[in-house]
Amino acid sequence: MRFAAIADIHGNHAALQAVLEDIAALGIRDIVNLGDCFSGPLEAGHTADLLLLLDMNAVQTVRGNHDRYLLETPPEAMGRSDAHAHGQLAPRHFEWLRKLPTSMVWREDVFLCHATPSKDDVYWLDKVSGEGNVVLRPQAEIESFAEGVEQSLILCAHSHLPRVVSLSDGRMIVNPGSVGCPAYHDDEPVPHDVETGHPLASYVVLEKAERGWTPQFRTVAYDHMAVSRLAADNGRADWAAAIATGRMG
Numbered sequence: 001m002r003f004a005a006i007a008d009i010h011g012n013h014a015a016l017q018a019v020l021e022d023i024a025a026l027g028i029r030d031i032v033n034l035g036d037c038f039s040g041p042l043e044a045g046h047t048a049d050l051l052l053l054l055d056m057n058a059v060q061t062v063r064g065n066h067d068r069y070l071l072e073t074p075p076e077a078m079g080r081s082d083a084h085a086h087g088q089l090a091p092r093h094f095e096w097l098r099k100l101p102t103s104m105v106w107r108e109d110v111f112l113c114h115a116t117p118s119k120d121d122v123y124w125l126d127k128v129s130g131e132g133n134v135v136l137r138p139q140a141e142i143e144s145f146a147e148g149v150e151q152s153l154i155l156c157a158h159s160h161l162p163r164v165v166s167l168s169d170g171r172m173i174v175n176p177g178s179v180g181c182p183a184y185h186d187d188e189p190v191p192h193d194v195e196t197g198h199p200l201a202s203y204v205v206l207e208k209a210e211r212g213w214t215p216q217f218r219t220v221a222y223d224h225m226a227v228s229r230l231a232a233d234n235g236r237a238d239w240a241a242a243i244a245t246g247r248m249g
Ligand SMILES: [Fe+2]
Pocket: 036, 064, 065, 066, 114, 120, 121, 157, 158, 159
């Protein structure tokens, strides 16, 4: 079994297209998407049209926290990134979002969720220290979130940081990283920056062989400076810097 996992596209249509081309060039047809599809000052509408097309071709998507905010938060109360995406989405896009599961078992052996099985807004593999440093979460905490999940491969996203963690019983948890947003700032639980340090689009190819699952983390170049300029034109210097460099400045 060999397939690709993508996540945290955040309305970056150009990055998504580049990743899809890379996946196709590898001869891979099966794709799962771990959510946070649209939020951001970019091209939510075009991204949504592409994802609906992929959905028709059996790409499985689970819903992220920002996908949920787009459905649940009144537009006037939304953050700027969600509000920008909300303004670009059509009724058919919201209808698609509403039908997405928050987690699911895919092909019997793979568990999909955006963040953890029970919460869509908690980093599973990473932890924010009191000083705002993002570090590997202690093993016991990672294992406790995995209680009750029986699949040998667990996929999560949300932190935008590519990572693989092995559990003591042999299960594996993989975060593919972010297709469209290589750095960001968040104020919860304490103010912190997440930074990959590069502008490339990230995703992962997963292959199950005799010895178990092997994640192959991939990065793909695209015209990130054009997307950075779009973010700047839309009044978001923070996003422009993040997409240009993978750092917050
Ligand atoms: Fe998220």
